[in-house]
């Protein structure tokens with residue numbers, strides 16, 4: 001494989017990652033509807049821990065640096081929470 005081939009593979013993965021991040025954020029809408037119905041807060045620390053622990057566990061099985069994976073998932077959770085606030089009309093972003 002040439003370096004261009006490897007960079008093309010990395011680009012393909014990067015595009016998939018961004019698509020997956022977008023899909024994950026899109027579920028903010030569905031989650032928010034349930035939360036409004038059940039009068040639940042947007043941030044749920046118990047569920048945040050479930051998501052983080054699961055990601056750390058998978059990362060460890062795959063031999064990845066779990067500290068970095070934890071940071072990535074904290075950002076993903078933050079993105080979802082921010083989108084829920086935006087959808088509630090409480091956000092700063094457009």
Ligand SMILES: C=C(O[C@@H]1C=C(C(=O)O)C=C[C@H]1O)C(=O)O
Pocket residue numbers: 028031042043044045047048051076077078080081
């Ligand atoms: C998506 C949810 O809302 C928030 C975002 C979470 C996430 O991005 O995984 C998890 C818990 C909540 O703080 C949820 O409650 O499941």
